Amino acid sequence: EGDLVGLPSIDGDRTSFNPPDWFKVACEEPVVLFLDEVDRAVQEVRQGIFELTDSRKLNGHNLHPDTIIFAAVNGGEHGEQYQVNEMDPALLRRFWAVNLEPSTQDWITWAKQNSIDKLLIEFVSQNPAHLRVDPSTVEPGTVCPNPASWHRLARTLQHCDWHPKKYIGRDVPEGFYSMCLGFVGVEPSSAFVSFVKK
Numbered sequence: 001e002g003d004l005v006g007l008p009s010i011d012g013d014r015t016s017f018n019p020p021d022w023f024k025v026a027c028e029e030p031v032v033l034f035l036d037e038v039d040r041a042v043q044e045v046r047q048g049i050f051e052l053t054d055s056r057k058l059n060g061h062n063l064h065p066d067t068i069i070f071a072a073v074n075g076g077e078h079g080e081q082y083q084v085n086e087m088d089p090a091l092l093r094r095f096w097a098v099n100l101e102p103s104t105q106d107w108i109t110w111a112k113q114n115s116i117d118k119l120l121i122e123f124v125s126q127n128p129a130h131l132r133v134d135p136s137t138v139e140p141g142t143v144c145p146n147p148a149s150w151h152r153l154a155r156t157l158q159h160c161d162w163h164p165k166k167y168i169g170r171d172v173p174e175g176f177y178s179m180c181l182g183f184v185g186v187e188p189s190s191a192f193v194s195f196v197k198k
Helices: 021-028 042-056 075-079 104-113 118-125 147-159 176-184 186-195
Strands: 007-011 014-020 032-035 068-069
Touching: 042 068, 104 118, 104 147, 118 147, 118 186, 147 176, 176 186
Parallel strands: 032 068
Antiparallel strands: 007 014
């Protein structure tokens, strides 16, 4: 909860809490304040979010009138896959709620706008079943692909200078398959390496 309310300072015979820098900015200028993984927060943080979303203040510090609050959770129909807390009705009613289920085409559009490797995008486009696998359908601890893991793989391959297009029609470097395996799992890795080589 220290991340939400800040740390105290002493002024004579009293203390006051200094807001964290991100919260101070949200009080001084209009920003989008994005609260991620709210349903994973400890109770004390969720109690702070009550005041923040209802009264638009916390510990005597008021949000800028034009600051907008967004929050994301992993609950909903997929909530059992995550270690999350139920959002009680009092907290939930402070938000306009929507279930967001991005499609494969949504990810492809995003990937093109964010300089993801074109060959990786083409692979996902031709093999949409490999974009995401529901973790509840496999053994616990199994690495499963999801849009975020494909993004991390793309960034890592770029960092290693292992751009897939360099290996079209040839063997990939030692470690390429293992890198894929750690991010997206066995079947997608095998299929992607085969796709690159062919």
